Amino acid sequence: MTTPRLQVTAARKEFPGVIALDGVSLTLAPGEVLAVVGENGAGKSTLMKIVAGVYQADAGDVLLDGAPIHFAGPGDAVAAGVILIHQELNLAENLTVLDNLFLGREVTTGGGLRVLNRRAMAERAAGLLKRVGLPASRIFARVESLAPGEKQLVEIARALGTDVRVLIMDEPTSSLTQRETETLYEVIAALKAADVSILYISHRLAEVKQCADRAVVLRDGRNAGELAKADITHDNLVRLMVGRDLKQFYPKTHRTAGGGTPVLTLRGLRYRGGPETAASFEVRAGEILGMAGLVGAGRTELSEAVFGVRPIVAGELLLNGQPLRVSSSADAIEAGVLLVPEDRRLHGLVLAESVGFNLSLPNLARLSSRFGVNRSEEADLHRTWIERLRVKTPSAAQPVGLLSGGNQQKVVYGKWLARGPKVLILDEPTRGVDVGAKAEIYALIDDLAGKGVAVWMITSDMEELLGMSDRVVVMHEGHVAGELQGTLTEEAVMRLATGGTAT
Amino acid sequence: MTRILGVLGLLVVLYTTLIASHPNAGKLDNLIGVANLQGRFGIITLGAALVIIVGGIDLSVGAVVGCSAVLFGVMMNDGIHPFLAVPIVVAFGGIVGLTNGLLITRLKLQPFLVTLCGMFVFRGLARLLGGTLGQASIIEGHPDFRDPLRTLRYLLIGKSPSDGELLFPAQFVLLLVLAGVVGFFLHRTAYGRYWYAIGHSELAAKYAGVNVSRQRVAIYMTCSAFAAFTGVLLFLDAPSVQSDNAGFAWELYAILGAVLGGCSLRGGEGTAVGMVLGAMVLPVLENLVNFRGDASDVIPVVIGLTLLLGAIVDELIRQRSRVHK
Numbered sequence: 083m084t085t086p087r088l089q090v091t092a093a094r095k096e097f098p099g100v101i102a103l104d105g106v107s108l109t110l111a112p113g114e115v116l117a118v119v120g121e122n123g124a125g126k127s128t129l130m131k132i133v134a135g136v137y138q139a140d141a142g143d144v145l146l147d148g149a150p151i152h153f154a155g156p157g158d159a160v161a162a163g164v165i166l167i168h169q170e171l172n173l174a175e176n177l178t179v180l181d182n183l184f185l186g187r188e189v190t191t192g193g194g195l196r197v198l199n200r201r202a203m204a205e206r207a208a209g210l211l212k213r214v215g216l217p218a219s220r221i222f223a224r225v226e227s228l229a230p231g232e233k234q235l236v237e238i239a240r241a242l243g244t245d246v247r248v249l250i251m252d253e254p255t256s257s258l259t260q261r262e263t264e265t266l267y268e269v270i271a272a273l274k275a276a277d278v279s280i281l282y283i284s285h286r287l288a289e290v291k292q293c294a295d296r297a298v299v300l301r302d303g304r305n306a307g308e309l310a311k312a313d314i315t316h317d318n319l320v321r322l323m324v325g326r327d328l329k330q331f332y333p334k335t336h337r338t339a340g341g342g343t344p345v346l347t348l349r350g351l352r353y354r355g356g357p358e359t360a361a362s363f364e365v366r367a368g369e370i371l372g373m374a375g376l377v378g379a380g381r382t383e384l385s386e387a388v389f390g391v392r393p394i395v396a397g398e399l400l401l402n403g404q405p406l407r408v409s410s411s412a413d414a415i416e417a418g419v420l421l422v423p424e425d426r427r428l429h430g431l432v433l434a435e436s437v438g439f440n441l442s443l444p445n446l447a448r449l450s451s452r453f454g455v456n457r458s459e460e461a462d463l464h465r466t467w468i469e470r471l472r473v474k475t476p477s478a479a480q481p482v483g484l485l486s487g488g489n490q491q492k493v494v495y496g497k498w499l500a501r502g503p504k505v506l507i508l509d510e511p512t513r514g515v516d517v518g519a520k521a522e523i524y525a526l527i528d529d530l531a532g533k534g535v536a537v538w539m540i541t542s543d544m545e546e547l548l549g550m551s552d553r554v555v556v557m558h559e560g561h562v563a564g565e566l567q568g569t570l571t572e573e574a575v576m577r578l579a580t581g582g583t584a585t
Numbered sequence: 586m587t588r589i590l591g592v593l594g595l596l597v598v599l600y601t602t603l604i605a606s607h608p609n610a611g612k613l614d615n616l617i618g619v620a621n622l623q624g625r626f627g628i629i630t631l632g633a634a635l636v637i638i639v640g641g642i643d644l645s646v647g648a649v650v651g652c653s654a655v656l657f658g659v660m661m662n663d664g665i666h667p668f669l670a671v672p673i674v675v676a677f678g679g680i681v682g683l684t685n686g687l688l689i690t691r692l693k694l695q696p697f698l699v700t701l702c703g704m705f706v707f708r709g710l711a712r713l714l715g716g717t718l719g720q721a722s723i724i725e726g727h728p729d730f731r732d733p734l735r736t737l738r739y740l741l742i743g744k745s746p747s748d749g750e751l752l753f754p755a756q757f758v759l760l761l762v763l764a765g766v767v768g769f770f771l772h773r774t775a776y777g778r779y780w781y782a783i784g785h786s787e788l789a790a791k792y793a794g795v796n797v798s799r800q801r802v803a804i805y806m807t808c809s810a811f812a813a814f815t816g817v818l819l820f821l822d823a824p825s826v827q828s829d830n831a832g833f834a835w836e837l838y839a840i841l842g843a844v845l846g847g848c849s850l851r852g853g854e855g856t857a858v859g860m861v862l863g864a865m866v867l868p869v870l871e872n873l874v875n876f877r878g879d880a881s882d883v884i885p886v887v888i889g890l891t892l893l894l895g896a897i898v899d900e901l902i903r904q905r906s907r908v909h910k
Contacts, residue, residue, distance in 0.1 A: 157794035172792040174782035176853040181778050186793035188775035196775040240793075 085148040087112045087279040088133065088164075088248050093142035095128050102128040104303040105142070110248065115270060115280045117294035117314075119287075121323055121488075121516030125303040126283050130250050133281070134166035135159030146248070160186065163247035167237050167254060175226040180207050182225055183240050210239040213272070215265035230257035230377060238269060249273060250281045255289060259376060260576075267293055287316050299323055324518050331521055332549030333528040342367035344403070345536035346388070346419065346505045351397035353387035356380065357560030360397050365505060365536040370527065372551025373540045374575045380560035381540045382424055385507045389421040390414040401504065415444060418504030422494050422511060424540075430494040431482050438464040438478030441497050448501075467496035472522060488512075488519025495526065506530060508539045512546060524550060544572055587902060588847030592862045595845075595895070599869045607876040617754045619872050621743065621822070624756030627864035629815050629835060630842035631760075631767050632808030634860045637843050638771075639804050640784040640852030641689065641696040645703030646812045646839050649681055650832030652711040653816025658718030658826065662726060667733040671817055678813025679806045681707070686802030704836065711828040719825030734821070742822045756818055760861060763811070768857030780804065785853030838867055841892060866891075 088110040095103040103125045110116050120126050131137045133144060135153025144151050146162060153159045156166070173182045180203055189203045190196040208218040214235040225233060234257050241249055255263045270280060270293055284290055290297055291314050299306040299322035307322040345367050350360040361384055365371045375381050386392045388399060390408035399406045401417055408414045414421070423429035431440050441464055442449060449460050464478035471492040475485055482493055491512070498506065511527065512520045527550065531537050541547050547554060547570075554566040556578035563578040604611035629646050636643045653674050660670045681703070688699045720738075724731045735746040743755030771777040779800050782790040791797050815835075820826050846863020848855035870891065874884050 156792050157796065160792075160794040166792065168792060172786070172789040174785045174789045174853070176785040177778065177781055181782075182789075182793075185778060185782055185790065186795045188778060190775050192774075197773055198775060198778070 084112070086110055086145070087114070087147060088281075089143075089145040089148075090129070090133065091143045091145075093129065093132055093139045093144065095125075095132060095137060095140055101303055103132070103139070103142075106300060106303065106305055107142075108298050108305075110279045110281060112279055113274050113277045115274060115282055115293055115295050117282045117284065117290040117297040118300065119284070119290060119297055119319055119323060120300035120306070121486075121518055124300040124306075124323070124516075126300055127252065128303075129300070130166060130252060130281065130283060133159075133248070134164055134250055136166070157186075160244065163245050164250070165241040165244060165246050165248070166250040166252065167234075167241055168252055173225045173233055173237060176224065178222050178224055179211070179228070179236055180204060180221045182236060183207050183210060183243055185240075187244065206243065207239075210243050211236075213242055214239045214269055215262070231259050231262045234258055235262060235265070238266065242269070242273075246273075246278055248279050248281065250283070252283045254282070255284065255286065257377065263289075287319050290314060290319065291316075301325060320517055323516075331524065332546075333525055334550075334552075335528060335532065342369070342534065345401065346538070347398075347400035347403075348384075348388065349398040349400065351384070351387065351399060352395050353383065354393040354395050356383055356387070356392070356395075359561035361557075361562050362397075363555050363562055363565065365538045367534045367536050368531055369552040370531050370537040370539055370550050372547045372554040372570075373538065373557060374542075374544075374547050374554055375557035375563075375579050377542065378559075379557040379579065381557050382509055383560075384557070385421060385509055385538070385540060388414065388419065389507060415501070418502065419507070420498040420501065420503045420505070421507040422491075422498065422509060424509040424513065426490055426494050427483075431490060433483035434481060436479045437468065437473065437475050437482050437485070437493055440482050440493050441467055441478070441500065444497050445500050463500055467500055471496050471499075471526065486516065486519070487514040488516050488523070491515050491519070491523065495523070499530075503530075503535055505536045505538065508537065508541075510541055510543075511539060512541075512543070544575070547575065548572065588899070589856065589859050589862060591895075591899070591902075592845050592847070592859065592866065596862060596865055596869065599866065599873060603869060603873045603876065606873060610872070610876045614751070615872070617743075617751055619868050620754035620757040621751065622756075622868035622871075623865045624754060624758070624760040625815055625818050625822070626835070626838050626842060626867060627757070627760035627861055628763055628811050628818070629839040630846070630860050630864035631763055631857075632811035633836065633839035634843035634846065634848045634855050634863075635767065635771075635780065635804045636696075636808045637840070637848045637850060638784045638852060638855045639780050639801055640787065641801065641805070642700065642840070642850075643685070643805065643808050644697065644700040644836050645681070645685065645707055646808065647832045647835035647837070648704045648707035648711070649678060649809050649812040650816045650819060650835050651826075651828065651830070652707040652714070653678060653813035654820040654826045654831045655711040655714045655718060655816075655828045657817050657820045658723065659714050661723045661730060661734075662715075662718070664727060667730055667737055671737070671814075674813050674817055675810050678810040678816075681813070682806035682809030683802060685809065686805035689805065690798035690801050700836075708829075711831065715828055717825050717827050718820075719823075720821070721824070738821045741818055744822075756822075759818075760864070764857050764861045767860070771855075771857055776800065781853050783852075839864075841867065841888070845892065845895060 086109040090106065090108050092105045092107055093103050094105055106125060106129055118126050128137065132139045135156050135158050151162065174185065184203050189199045191199050204221055207221050211218055211220060216232060216235050234254065254266060258266060273280060282294055294314065295311055297309045297314050299319065301323060309318055343366060344364040347364040349362050352360045357380060373381050383392060387394050390411045390413050406417055427433055442460055445463060446455060449455050468475060468478060473492045474489050482490055512523055515523065527537060539550060551570060554570055554575060556563045556575055558579055558581050566574055609615060629650065633643055633646055656677060657670055657674045660673065661667055685699055685703060688694050689696050720734055738744045739746050741755055743751055743753040745752050779790060779795045783797050783800055787797055819831060842864035843860060844850065845866050846859035867888065870887060871884055874887055
């Protein structure tokens with residue numbers, strides 16, 4: 083057998099209070115694409131960061147082409163050809179694409195002065211961008227002006243510009259469109275052909291099936307199993323990840339057939355900075371209205387307008403048939419129109435504060451008397467929702483930022499459920515949430531709809547959309563392109579989302 | 586770009602108003618005097634602006650200016666030759682910056698805190714070193730220092746060796762030279778890329794293999810060295826310096842100049858041209874207030890309101906351009 087490109091043996095890493103990795107091993111052959119799969123908290127990120135020199139393992143060995151490596155920092159790893167494309171983008175947004183492509187390895191003249199040789203860099207940059215399917219005209223664009231998918235491609239192009247031997251991709255398609263994803267697959271195939279080894283981390287099981295030669299599954303910081311290409315199936319992966327079978331992933335049990343009366347109605351709604359075309363649709367009691375669309379279709383913006391964060395400039399908003407005026411999120415919350423935002427770390431939670439603090443935040447008025455916050459009532463509220471939503475936390479005093487993505491998301495649900503929502507707007511309800519917590523969140527959403535809450539679910543996850551929705555509204559470039567009911571298919575959704583018409 | 590045009594517009598308005606305010610205001614003497622001050626403030630602005638670009642702040646600038654001016658005088662009093670004293674003072678600044686930088690990068694202390702402490706320490710050190718120092722008394726003690734001091738004064742300040750009259754704005758020339766060097770590093774070399782990247786997203790720079798700490802330390806050293814050199818200029822230009830008020834609050838002038846010139850306090854933004862233009866605003870404004878015969882007490886109010894107005898206009902422009910995106 084040839085020497086593996088990368089070999090990790092019994093890697094162990096402990097953080098205060100948590101054993102993130104407890105003896106994980108893996109091997110990666112030259113030119114192989116190895117998927118690393120696991121729930122959040124399974125240790126994938128920690129493992130990747132050890133390989134990429136961000137963390138140092140407490141025990142265990144990492145061998146690169148048979149030689150032990152001890153990276154002191156990401157710089158050493160980059161120099162050795164181990165490149166991590168991080169889940170959170172690591173581009174300097176204020177610089178141009180060109181600057182980012184060569185950040186840390188500029189082509190320079192003048193010796194120690196390191197004068198930039200822009201022409202040489204621009205020439206190479208054009209080639210790199212071409213390989214990831216970006217137009218050369220983007221070279222001098224500031225990164226902040228690019229779409230999220232384009233940024234991701236720039237990061238990949240940057241890795242291509244180095245003598246990369248091991249490329250680690252952490253959720254590389256999280257912000258890519260379908261087309262860009264296909265470009266990515268082509269890039270991966272080309273890298274494989276060039277003998278580059280790839281560690282591919284993804285939540286999207288379909289992708290793993292598509293491009294991995296082998297999959298390693300981690301669970302609770304240990305190796306849970308390994309699947310050869312032929313054995314990579316949704317069921318096999320989920321079983322290894324969760325350690326048990328998941329019967330009903332997308333429950334549709336409690337809901338009223340066909341939905342009840344309209345709860346939230348948008349009539350010709352337009353918001354500041356939004357498109358010229360107005361949006362009209364309704365969300366009914368006891369149904370889950372799915373909203374599909376490509377990234378940038380204006381779904382999040384529309385929901386923010388309804389939630390009172392973006393000023394409404396035209397049209398009407400009705401709640402149970404009565405006009406509803408929202409000039410701030412406080413109005414929306416008061417009326418029972420609640421938003422679980424797309425970016426929970428930014429908009430959903432005060433990360434540095436405790437679970438309890440976050441659960442209390444929108445409920446403080448109810449918990450307060452003239453003598454301040456009633457501590458025992460507050461503690462009751464914390465206990466109730468931590469138990470009901472099965473939030474995995476040592477206590478209500480735990481900083482919410484230390485919980486896993488799924489448990490953070492549960493806290494966001496909890497703070498709203500404690501208020502009793504009439505309309506629940508879910509923007510990417512399970513993004514960055516592991517499979518186990520996903521199933522729980524789906525059951526919760528289903529249960530809420532069953533209790534008569536009108537659920538408006540914005541999602542880019544096609545499986546989730548088709549699995550959970552009773553009805554689907556598709557947005558395209560800022561307007562409602564169409565509505566689908568009955569048997570929902572991916573083709574019908576995509577046709578509308580890309581500007582086609584319903585048939 | 587809009588920022589540079591904005592501050593350029595402000596300067597045009599200020600200069601026009603100044604020249605219209607009094608017949609003497611437009612005379613070459615006065616303009617040279619203003620330019621000299623602009624040069625001196627400009628040099629500390631360059632340093633402060635670099636620190637701001639890498640996402641930090643240096644509040645110790647003014648105290649380092651004062652301490653360096655006093656140190657310069659004290660060393661010559663003790664018989665150290667002026668030509669030797671200048672590099673020693675600049676090296677002192679470098680060591681101050683090194684200390685700031687290491688405390689910030691190694692111990693992960695906040696720049697605001699570290700340099701706030703520095704502000705007290707170096708102001709106090711200046712007071713411990715000496716009270717009032719002037720060139721006249723030094724020459725009295727060391728007659729052989731008269732000519733070297735005159736040479737320095739001519740080269741660095743532009744004052745005539747014979748009668749001490751201001752001949753040309755040497756400090757402004759120095760500013761242009763240093764701004765050229767800063768601009769070269771900032772806009773033409775790999776280091777400049779690192780500074781912008783660090784200021785905007787430290788992680789991005791780190792993951793790209795940039796030695797973030799080393800760059801930060803180098804910037805703090807540059808800033809303090811510039812401040813120390815400005816202390817030398819202050820000593821040479823003034824008849825005497827007082828340890829308790831030399832360079833007092835200048836760190837704020839430097840930050841003000843940097844911000845007016847387009848540096849965002851969030852880091853990652855700013856140009857060398859902007860720094861120079863930004864630093865030019867304050868001395869003109871002061872001169873204008875003087876010529877209008879307003880009480881000098883009005884100066885801080887005018888400065889504060891001007892900056893506030895600038896910030897408001899800037900934010901409005903920013904919001905508008907965002908909507909149009």
